[in-house]
Amino acid sequence: MSTKHAEAATRFIADRAEEKWHDETLWMVRQKRDKMSHSLPEWERLRQLASAIKLYSNSHLADLLEEFERHAVANGAIVHWAKDAAEHNAIVEQILQQHHAKVMIKSKSMLTEECGMNPYLMEKGYDIIESDLGERILQWMHTHPSHIVMPAIHIKRQAVGRMMERVLGTEPGNSDPTYLTHAVRKDMRRKFLTADVAMTGVNFAVASTGEIVVCTNEGNADMGTSFPKVHIATMGMEKIVPNLESLGIFTRLLARSGTGQPSTAYTAHYRKPMNGQEFHIIIVDNGRSEILGNPEHFRTLNCIRCGQCMNTCPVYRRSGGYSYTYFIPGPIGINLGMLRNPRAYSDNVSACTLCLSCSHVCPAKVDLGEQIYRWRQQLDVLGRANSMKKLLSRGMKCLMERPALFNTALKFAPAVNLTPRMLLYNRLNAWGVGREMPRFAKQSFNEMWKTNQIEK
Amino acid sequence: MKVGLFIPCYINAVYPEVGVASYKLLKHLGVEVDYPLDQTCCGQPMANAGFENDSFNLALRMERLFQSYDYVVGPSASCVAFVKENHPHILAKGDHLCANKDKIYDICEFIHDVIRPTRLDALFPHKVSIHNSCHGVRELHLSTPSEENRPYASKLRNLLSLVKDIEIAEPKRVDECCGFGGMFAVEEPAVSVCMGHDKVMDHLSTGAEYITGADSSCLMHMEGVIRREKLPIQIIHITQILAAGL
Numbered sequence: 001m002s003t004k005h006a007e008a009a010t011r012f013i014a015d016r017a018e019e020k021w022h023d024e025t026l027w028m029v030r031q032k033r034d035k036m037s038h039s040l041p042e043w044e045r046l047r048q049l050a051s052a053i054k055l056y057s058n059s060h061l062a063d064l065l066e067e068f069e070r071h072a073v074a075n076g077a078i079v080h081w082a083k084d085a086a087e088h089n090a091i092v093e094q095i096l097q098q099h100h101a102k103v104m105i106k107s108k109s110m111l112t113e114e115c116g117m118n119p120y121l122m123e124k125g126y127d128i129i130e131s132d133l134g135e136r137i138l139q140w141m142h143t144h145p146s147h148i149v150m151p152a153i154h155i156k157r158q159a160v161g162r163m164m165e166r167v168l169g170t171e172p173g174n175s176d177p178t179y180l181t182h183a184v185r186k187d188m189r190r191k192f193l194t195a196d197v198a199m200t201g202v203n204f205a206v207a208s209t210g211e212i213v214v215c216t217n218e219g220n221a222d223m224g225t226s227f228p229k230v231h232i233a234t235m236g237m238e239k240i241v242p243n244l245e246s247l248g249i250f251t252r253l254l255a256r257s258g259t260g261q262p263s264t265a266y267t268a269h270y271r272k273p274m275n276g277q278e279f280h281i282i283i284v285d286n287g288r289s290e291i292l293g294n295p296e297h298f299r300t301l302n303c304i305r306c307g308q309c310m311n312t313c314p315v316y317r318r319s320g321g322y323s324y325t326y327f328i329p330g331p332i333g334i335n336l337g338m339l340r341n342p343r344a345y346s347d348n349v350s351a352c353t354l355c356l357s358c359s360h361v362c363p364a365k366v367d368l369g370e371q372i373y374r375w376r377q378q379l380d381v382l383g384r385a386n387s388m389k390k391l392l393s394r395g396m397k398c399l400m401e402r403p404a405l406f407n408t409a410l411k412f413a414p415a416v417n418l419t420p421r422m423l424l425y426n427r428l429n430a431w432g433v434g435r436e437m438p439r440f441a442k443q444s445f446n447e448m449w450k451t452n453q454i455e456k
Numbered sequence: 457m458k459v460g461l462f463i464p465c466y467i468n469a470v471y472p473e474v475g476v477a478s479y480k481l482l483k484h485l486g487v488e489v490d491y492p493l494d495q496t497c498c499g500q501p502m503a504n505a506g507f508e509n510d511s512f513n514l515a516l517r518m519e520r521l522f523q524s525y526d527y528v529v530g531p532s533a534s535c536v537a538f539v540k541e542n543h544p545h546i547l548a549k550g551d552h553l554c555a556n557k558d559k560i561y562d563i564c565e566f567i568h569d570v571i572r573p574t575r576l577d578a579l580f581p582h583k584v585s586i587h588n589s590c591h592g593v594r595e596l597h598l599s600t601p602s603e604e605n606r607p608y609a610s611k612l613r614n615l616l617s618l619v620k621d622i623e624i625a626e627p628k629r630v631d632e633c634c635g636f637g638g639m640f641a642v643e644e645p646a647v648s649v650c651m652g653h654d655k656v657m658d659h660l661s662t663g664a665e666y667i668t669g670a671d672s673s674c675l676m677h678m679e680g681v682i683r684r685e686k687l688p689i690q691i692i693h694i695t696q697i698l699a700a701g702l
Contacts, residue, residue, distance in 0.1 A: 002643060010646040019650065027629070034602065043605035312603065314633045318650050350644055353637030353651075354504055355590035360603035376506030385506060389639050393507040396497065400465065401513050403494035410469050430642035434649030435680030438470045445468045445475035449491050454476055456483075 003386070004347035009319035022154065023317040029150075030311045032260025033361070040256070050253055051365035053246045054302040057238075058292060064207040064240045065283060071210025075272045077279040084286045085115035091282055092117060092199070092232060096126060099230055099278075101196035107214065107221035108132040109201030110148055110305060111236050111284060113327055129191050131220040133184060140167050146321025148328055149258050149307035154320055198225040200270075202235035203304070204250055205281075208243040211271035212281065215254060215264040222268050233270065234282045238301040250304060253363040258306035291339050296374050300335050302364035309358035309368055315351045324348045331358035331368040338375045346384035349375050407447070413440035459489040460522045462530030462560070464672075465497035471672050477699040478531040478563055484702050485571050489529075492521040499546070500538040505639040508546055515543045519556060527570070528560040531695050533592030533670040536562045541595055562596050563695055564670045568611040573618065578700045581621035584692070585659040586612050587669030587678070588631040598670055602631050612670060612694060619697055625662035627655070636677035652681040659689060666692045 002010075013019045037043045057064055069079045082088035088111075096104065104126060112118060118128045118139075130139045134152035137160055138144060145151030152160075161175030170183050200221045204213040212233050214221045225231045241247050255261045273279035292298050310316045310330030321329040326337030326345045334352065337345030349372060356369040379385040399406050416424075417439050425432040448454050459482060463475045475491075482489040498518060499511025518539065522528045530536050544554040567573065588610070592598040599610035616624050635641070635651025642648075656678050659667045667678060667689060675691040682689060 006644045006646070009644060013646045013650050023654070037605050040605065314635065314651055315644070315647050318647050349506075350640070351647075353590070353633050353635060353640045353648075355633035355637070356594040357590070357601075357603060357631075357633070360594055360601045373504065376504070377508050379506045386643060389505045389643060390507065392639065393502040393505055393510050396502055397507075397510040397513070400497040400499075401517070403496055406465070406496045407494065413469060430645040431680070433645040434684060435641075435652065435677070436683035438466070438676050438680065440469055441472045443472060445463050445472035445491075446494060448472055448476070450493065454479060 003350040004325050005319065005323050005351045008323035009315075009351070012320045012323055013318060019318055022320055025153065026311045026317045029260060030308070030361075033257055033308055033311070036256035036260050036262065040252075046249055046253055047363055047365055049249050050304075050363055051302060053241060053249060054238075054364050055299075057240050057242060058298065058301045061237060061240065061292070064242060065237060067207040068205055068210055068240055069283075071208070072281055073210070075210045077210065077273065077281050080280060080282045082282055082284045082286070088115045088234065088282060088284050088286065089117050089120045092234070093121060093124065095230065095232055095280055096121070096197060099196060101126075101230070103127045103129065103191070103195045104197040104199055105129045105131050105191055105195035105224045105228070106199035107201060107216055107224055108135050108151070109199070109234060110328065111201060111234055112199070113145065114286065115284070129195065131188060131192070131218075131224050132216070133181065133218060133220075136184060136188070137163070140164075144327060146329065147307060147310055148305055154322070192223050193227055195224070195228050197230040197232060198228040199232045199234065200225060202233050202239050202281075203254065204241050204247055205235055205239045206244060206247055207240055209271060211269050213247065213251070214268045214270065215251070215266065216268075217259075217261075217265045219266045222266055225270070229276060230278045230280070231270070231273070232280045232282065234284065237283050237285055237288055254304055254306055257308045257361075257363040287340060294339070297335065297339055297371055299366050300332065300339060300371065302366045303332055303362075304364055306363060308361050308363070309366075312357045312361045314355060314357070315353065319351065324351065331372065332366070335368060335371050335375070342375070342378065342382050343384060346379055346382060349379065350386070407444070410440070410444040410447070414442055416440055457488060457527065458525050459487050459527045459529050459566075460525035461489055461491045462522070462528050462536070463491065463495055464530060464532045464535040466676065467532060467672050468495070470676060471693065474531050474672055474693040474695060477693065477695040478529075480702050481567070481695050481699040482529065482563070484577070484699070485567065485573060487571065490525075492525075495521060498535045498539055498543075500535055500542075501638045503538070503542060503546070504637070508542070509549075511546055512550060515539075515546050515554070516550070516552060518543070519547070519552065519554065522556055522559075526559060527566065528556055529563050529566045530560070531563045531670070531693060532672055533562040533564075533589055533596055533598060534673055536560050537591040537595035562592060562598065562670055564598060564611050564615055565596055567698075568615055576615075576618040576698060577702060578619045578698050579621055580619045580697045580700045582666055583623040583625060583662070583664045584616065584666045584668045584697065585625045585627055585662045585664035586610070586616070587634070587659065587667050587671070587674055588612070588626070589669055589671035589674045590631070590633050592670045593631045599631065615698060616668075616694070619700070622697070625664050627658035627662060629658055632658070634674045634677050636674055641677065649681070652677055653685070656681050656685075656687060656689065660687060664689065666690050668692050668694050668697055670694055
């Protein structure tokens with residue numbers, strides 16, 4: 001009766017060394033983030049402002065998006081609106097067709113992942129090349145990100161080296177990161193120079209200027225957009241910020257929160273198309289309007305995809321990104337999955353102790369843990385409640401609403417302490433997997449009080 | 457000032473000595489304290505598991521039990537936080553305005569913020585490692601959450617500092633969850649046990665003889681790990697230390 005997450009987590013933890021490495025590596029990123037956040041006395045004020053600006057922007061989306069479009073068009077960009085993933089993918093395909101393009105080089109985007117764009121286009125014969133190193137590794141390995149900021153964090157360099165021997169003909173047994181990176185760089189350089197179309201994601205879109213901002217550490221977005229005659233930037237519609245002043249709040253928070261750097265190595269502002277280049281911007285809804293109308297969950301739209309909620313989550317660190325059934329893992333993924341399709345992705349709701357570390361680490365103050373609590377209340381209605389938990393809950397309700405019954409139960413409870421081990425510790429007792437059962441006291445506090453054994 | 461002592465179900469059943477220590481401590485500090493008889497449960501286990509409606513009658517029952525008291529004080533931060541944070545909206549479904557929310561305190565919070573003793577008579581010549589429990593830290597602010605950039609303060613540490621001959625330590629991951637999480641412990645046993653083990657090892661690495669904290673539920677979880685793995689550390693609720701020798 002366990003969830004798919006619980007089962008996958010059990011498999012992940014079975015390799016204890018691997019689990020420990022994963023936990024410690026991501027905890028290190030959390031510590032790097034702490035160092036950064038503690039170096040800014042105004043950190044909590046920045047979070048407060050980021051949250052307030054997002055709440056403002058998301059409740060004035062129509063106005064801000066139209067303002068953005070007006071300015072972007074005046075700057076020479078071509079703006080498209082996509083109501084869902086299918087429309088988004090069709091728009092991209094159409095642009096590729098118009099330019100008789102075959103090869104598209106792209107920087108990292110969780111939105112194209114959300115829209116299933118790569119498989120859609122590749123099936124139609126287009127060559128889509130991921131230019132972020134982590135994403136490129138995953139593309140070669142035919143797998144998907146396990147973390148939204150460090151997509152290949154779960155893969156060790158030895159495995160990367162073995163894979164590269166196959167795809168790039170690198171030296172057998174050489175897994176030196178610098179050597180491998182150089183090999184990829186050499187291979188990618190040709191692709192950067194010859195791709196027909198460049199695509200980037202969008203970290204922020206500024207309404208007052210019509211520009212978009214793309215943050216990377218590798219400069220791959222900048223390199224990618226430098227040569228092709230077409231640049232397509234694709235954005236979820238909640239990426240909008242009102243103006244450059246508010247943008248500054250977010251660029252200060254993003255990298256510090258995400259990876260513990262003062263800023264990303266490259267923060268590129270795209271306002272106008274380069275000479276002779278076409279600049280397309282696709283604004284995507286794909287369910288965001290509905291989230292906006294959901295009073296219990298609209299704050300998920302505050303998310304700036306820094307990924308720190310994953311690093312701080314004690315469950316994510318110990319179960320890995322692939323243990324979740326939605327393509328975005330961790331606290332934000334649990335919530336976004338439920339918003340996408342609650343029946344399909346309810347298996348992730350168990351992956352939370354309600355420790356609330358995520359809510360406190362979030363730079364835009366998304367109430368992640370509180371929202372997971374609220375989703376749990378919906379599971380029974382959705383027909384996705386765990387029947388064992390439901391039974392336990394009903395049983396407890398029954399007992400606790402009857403003090404006389406509860407007191408009697410406590411009188412007999414110490415007998416459980418004497419139960420033979422083999423009866424107590426078996427497959428049915430999930431507590432007993434790695435823990436001894438609590439020992440019931442000979443006398444409850446209530447009984448001691450009633451019989452005046454406590455000196456008053 | 458009349459204080460109603462709130463003894464959660466599992467303390468009643470498993471750790472009555474924590475209830476006794478709490479009572480003694482409050483009385484010693486000159487507080488007029490009483491225990492409303494036949495308390496059971498605040499409803500947190502059901503609600504956290506997703507069955508908030510199963511908690512409604514229990515929340516209402518707690519309202520009645522503590523109606524005549526100025527304060528509700530309990531030795532379990534998580535249960536106190538649940539009453540404070542969740543009873544109001546649970547009770548609102550039955551058009552009941554939650555009165556407990558403004559008068560309920562974790563016992564450390566109550567002693568630290570309301571009684572404010574400058575000395576205690578307790579003696580505890582041992583090294584302890586403080587367990588900063590999630591709901592105590594992030595809902596009741598018993599200490600500053602490690603995620604936030606605020607000067608570090610800990611009500612637990614302040615109170616323990618009044619105890620004679622005690623040595624106080626804290627784990628490296630100062631407020632990482634122990635993995636209990638109510639029914640999480642049985643729905644996700646692999647992760648839960650792994651977290652419990654890691655947390656106990658972190659406490660153990662301080663060289664402490666005891667893990668102490670404001671939440672008997674976390675302590676109960678870690679005790680399960682300690683006894684299974686036969687680790688050289690014990691658990692003790694903070695009230696038992698503050699009341700030591702009284």
